[in-house]
Amino acid sequence: MKFQAGNKAGVGHGRPKNKFKDEIEKVFADYNPLQKLKEMAEDEETGKELRFQCRKELAQYYAPKLKAVEHSGDVGLAITHDLAIAEMAKKLEQLEEEHSTE
Numbered sequence: 001m002k003f004q005a006g007n008k009a010g011v012g013h014g015r016p017k018n019k020f021k022d023e024i025e026k027v028f029a030d031y032n033p034l035q036k037l038k039e040m041a042e043d044e045e046t047g048k049e050l051r052f053q054c055r056k057e058l059a060q061y062y063a064p065k066l067k068a069v070e071h072s073g074d075v076g077l078a079i080t081h082d083l084a085i086a087e088m089a090k091k092l093e094q095l096e097e098e099h100s101t102e
Contacts, residue, residue, distance in 0.1 A: 034058065034061065037054045037057055037058050038054075038058060040054045041054035041055045041058065
């Protein structure tokens, strides 16, 4: 799919190329920064802290960070629910004791 000039969905014909990026790609044609991070993370001669940082950086590409989730609602319901479970557990214990003594 070609993009036309002024198309906000992608780079159009009217937009200049990034010359710096082109030069970097020429100089480092076979360089893969993720592969280099992986190699550093696996190299035992790399310091422990640096290996950890490499793995931490690589992890972002395998498991994206989760967004914060805001919970809202009546807090009283959760407390009531917890109390009901505690009461049920207590009754269950009583029934088990009664059953074991019979």
